[in-house]
Amino acid sequence: MTIEVIAVGGYEEIGKNMTAIKVNDDVVIFDMGIHLDRLHIHEDTDISRMHSLDLIERGVIPDDTLMREVDGKVRAIVCTHGHLDHIGAIAKLAHRYEAPIIATPYTLALIEKTIKGERKFKVNNPLKSVNPGEKIQISPNLTLEFVRTTHSIPQTITAALHTPEGAIIYANDFKFDNHQMVSPPPDYRRFRELGKKGVKVAIMDTTNIKEKQQSKTHSEKIARDLLKDVLKGPLEERKGLIVTTFSSHIERIQAITKIAERSRRKIMILGRSMERYCSLAESMGILNLPRNVSVYGNSKSINKALARANDHRSKYMLLVTGHQGEPDALLPRIANNKTNFEIKPGDNVVFSASTIPNPINLANRDLLDRRLKERGARIYNNVHVSGHAGPEDMREFIRMLQPQHLIPAHGDLSHLAAFVELAEEEGYKLGNDVHILRNGQAQVFNR
Numbered sequence: 001m002t003i004e005v006i007a008v009g010g011y012e013e014i015g016k017n018m019t020a021i022k023v024n025d026d027v028v029i030f031d032m033g034i035h036l037d038r039l040h041i042h043e044d045t046d047i048s049r050m051h052s053l054d055l056i057e058r059g060v061i062p063d064d065t066l067m068r069e070v071d072g073k074v075r076a077i078v079c080t081h082g083h084l085d086h087i088g089a090i091a092k093l094a095h096r097y098e099a100p101i102i103a104t105p106y107t108l109a110l111i112e113k114t115i116k117g118e119r120k121f122k123v124n125n126p127l128k129s130v131n132p133g134e135k136i137q138i139s140p141n142l143t144l145e146f147v148r149t150t151h152s153i154p155q156t157i158t159a160a161l162h163t164p165e166g167a168i169i170y171a172n173d174f175k176f177d178n179h180q181m182v183s184p185p186p187d188y189r190r191f192r193e194l195g196k197k198g199v200k201v202a203i204m205d206t207t208n209i210k211e212k213q214q215s216k217t218h219s220e221k222i223a224r225d226l227l228k229d230v231l232k233g234p235l236e237e238r239k240g241l242i243v244t245t246f247s248s249h250i251e252r253i254q255a256i257t258k259i260a261e262r263s264r265r266k267i268m269i270l271g272r273s274m275e276r277y278c279s280l281a282e283s284m285g286i287l288n289l290p291r292n293v294s295v296y297g298n299s300k301s302i303n304k305a306l307a308r309a310n311d312h313r314s315k316y317m318l319l320v321t322g323h324q325g326e327p328d329a330l331l332p333r334i335a336n337n338k339t340n341f342e343i344k345p346g347d348n349v350v351f352s353a354s355t356i357p358n359p360i361n362l363a364n365r366d367l368l369d370r371r372l373k374e375r376g377a378r379i380y381n382n383v384h385v386s387g388h389a390g391p392e393d394m395r396e397f398i399r400m401l402q403p404q405h406l407i408p409a410h411g412d413l414s415h416l417a418a419f420v421e422l423a424e425e426e427g428y429k430l431g432n433d434v435h436i437l438r439n440g441q442a443q444v445f446n447r
Helices: 052-057 064-069 090-096 105-117 188-197 220-236 250-260 272-283 299-311 330-335 359-374 391-401 413-425
Strands: 002-009 018-023 026-030 073-078 101-103 127-129 135-139 142-148 157-163 166-171 199-205 241-244 266-270 293-296 316-320 348-351 378-380 405-409 442-446
Touching: 002 064, 002 199, 018 157, 018 166, 026 135, 026 142, 052 090, 064 090, 073 135, 073 142, 090 105, 101 105, 105 127, 105 272, 142 188, 166 188, 188 199, 188 391, 199 391, 220 241, 220 250, 220 348, 241 330, 250 266, 250 272, 250 316, 266 272, 266 299, 272 293, 293 299, 299 316, 316 330, 330 359, 359 378, 391 413, 405 413, 405 442
Parallel strands: 026 073, 073 101, 101 127, 166 199, 199 405, 241 316, 241 348, 266 293, 266 316, 348 378
Antiparallel strands: 002 018, 002 442, 018 026, 135 142, 142 157, 157 166
16 A cells, blocks of 8 residues: 655745545545745735636636546545635635535535635536544545644644555644634543544644744633733723634634623724634534624724724724734724724723734834824734644544554645754654655655
8 A cells, every 4th residue: 555645835934725535546636725925925916806717827816737646546635624724725626526525514614615716617516524533434445534633713623534554634723622622622631532543644734833932832721811900991991992803713802892791892803814714603503603793794884883983982993804914904094094993092902913924014013003003092912823733733633543654745845844942852854754845746655
């Protein structure tokens, strides 16, 4: 039996994730994402009218043309969670493969919305929903299992592809969080069982491998405590209050709204992507919004809501996108006086997100901070914890799984190299049982 791991995207950058795993003549594709840094893409960006070849050329989506050279039948397209860097290219690429798209219910609902909004291609792949903890047979020799894990979006899973040679683990993305409000803890027991039964290869998220200040990623419980402390004063003051976070971070949105629930303020959730993620999560019973919350997604309703909040600023809390400083997102537009809400001296702006460290984001965020300060706003930065595993979480995971081989993913070369150092501390050796791949390369494992 021959197993081949093909790095299509996400092995030279954080983004455009796509990995193909070939077991004899069966192929399973994991994730089809976009590179959020390219074309200034953020959670409200619309690429529905763009052609896949243009997007490939610009480095926005994975270059899957190499799949033409892969012999075998694609049996499934598996998505681990609903972030755009993992599902954003589905509408552009999935139609090329006669295979079902398999994901958890919430992730699949987000994929359906992406497909319905696509203007360039028709995507008619069957959609199959699999819950965390369930298995599905995808070929006579392959069984797919969704193992419960945690991240910064609900129903994230670690995929276990069971083969006659052992399990192939695709852990991209994950963190170990035992204290989330909307998601149960990871299934540590199952991970240990898989390790005892035999893991052939583990492909692992390395986003935070270089994190020195926080070797084990903090729980969302820490973020909730930070938010309680930071929001206590601003919620009671008679000033404007804006909180910004990722629109897909349902756990954080749940925490923010629950903290503000008992205040005298009404909560306005504003933005197209905020409405998309929140409405789906609420309809599926994942998100439980308090009664004093209203969600506005289209421009007209947002403008009216902002006008009301501007006239009665002590009565409202605004929850918006734009924490990266993206020029066309709502918070930067507010800061630049391009909406019906005007920042006034003493207004409070809380960033419950970190800035993604690339030059464009850093420049945009710096400009946003300067605009807010010019208008007299008080800024509370980095009221946040990461959604990715720290180095010690990765070490713990390796010890649970005891894989024969390791492949780092979800990072540039510096991330992958740092992961190799950690793996070598655990007894692995580069080129022997820990392998660095670049986009377009493959690693073959023979019996």
